[in-house]
Amino acid sequence: MTTDTNNRPVNLILLGPPGAGKGTQAQLLVESRNMVQLSTGDMLRAAKDSGTEMGNRVAEVMARGELVTDEIVIGLIEEQLTTVQADGFIFDGFPRTLAQADALGELLEKTGMSLDAVIEMQVDDEVLVGRIVGRAEEARAAGKEARADDNEESLKLRLMEYYKKTSPLIGYYHAKGMLQSINGLGQIDEVAGSIGEIINEIAK
Numbered sequence: 001m002t003t004d005t006n007n008r009p010v011n012l013i014l015l016g017p018p019g020a021g022k023g024t025q026a027q028l029l030v031e032s033r034n035m036v037q038l039s040t041g042d043m044l045r046a047a048k049d050s051g052t053e054m055g056n057r058v059a060e061v062m063a064r065g066e067l068v069t070d071e072i073v074i075g076l077i078e079e080q081l082t083t084v085q086a087d088g089f090i091f092d093g094f095p096r097t098l099a100q101a102d103a104l105g106e107l108l109e110k111t112g113m114s115l116d117a118v119i120e121m122q123v124d125d126e127v128l129v130g131r132i133v134g135r136a137e138e139a140r141a142a143g144k145e146a147r148a149d150d151n152e153e154s155l156k157l158r159l160m161e162y163y164k165k166t167s168p169l170i171g172y173y174h175a176k177g178m179l180q181s182i183n184g185l186g187q188i189d190e191v192a193g194s195i196g197e198i199i200n201e202i203a204k
């Protein structure tokens with residue numbers, strides 16, 4: 001992967017179904033480009049682990065594979081955007097609904113930032129199931145607890161939620177001229193290469 005940290009900061013959204021590799025690629029961008037990852041999934045899991053009232057409320061919703069309310073996730077992102085300075089943000093798993101997308105647009109405007117690209121990671125459903133079930137098996141083999149939503153039953157609902165509530169964002173961002181779709185089926189470094197090319201082009 002080509003990296004260049006001297007270029008201007010880039011703010012991007014990683015969009016795709018559960019298991020598309022959004023978190024995996026966001027982590028690589030943090031390491032290679034010093035960008036800041038804003039993962040609503042990680043924030044919600046942290047809230048769950050902290051045992052706060054909000055954490056307890058979201059834990060059950062997430063375990064079932066449903067989306068947490070817009071109000072909660074927009075609040076989490078607003079808190080980060082108004083307190084964290086970064087050489088580019090990666091929105092990982094946010095927005096997931098049209099209301100979240102509108103809220104992000106308003107927040108970016110309010111904080112004087114702009115969105116450079118929305119990268120849609122395309123992966124077939126059968127591959128997604130294999131990856132998620134594989135992650136749960138790996139966790140158990142290592143003596144750890146698997147994620148509560150990494151099972152076939154929750155995944156079915158996560159995929160239904162994605163197609164119903166999140167996939168409309170593809171048309172939303174396409175209409176704004178921001179959508180870039182990539183093949184998310186390759187090896188992790190191949191997918192990272194595709195994302196790197198898009199960022200290098202924007203940051204020129």
Ligand code: B4P
Binds near residue numbers: 024
């Ligand atoms: P997230 O934490 O965002 O997780 P995800 O969509 O399931 O996975 P991701 O695409 O990041 O896949 P990953 O890299 O981990 O969401 C979890 C839940 O939180 C949601 O269901 C919802 O309840 C809640 N939530 C989060 N954001 C929300 C929002 N904005 N609004 C409402 N609710 C929200 O990869 C998965 C596996 O595949 C890993 O094991 C990885 O190693 C493997 N993998 C990745 N890329 C690969 C590749 N190229 N080849 C082979 N394996 C690969």
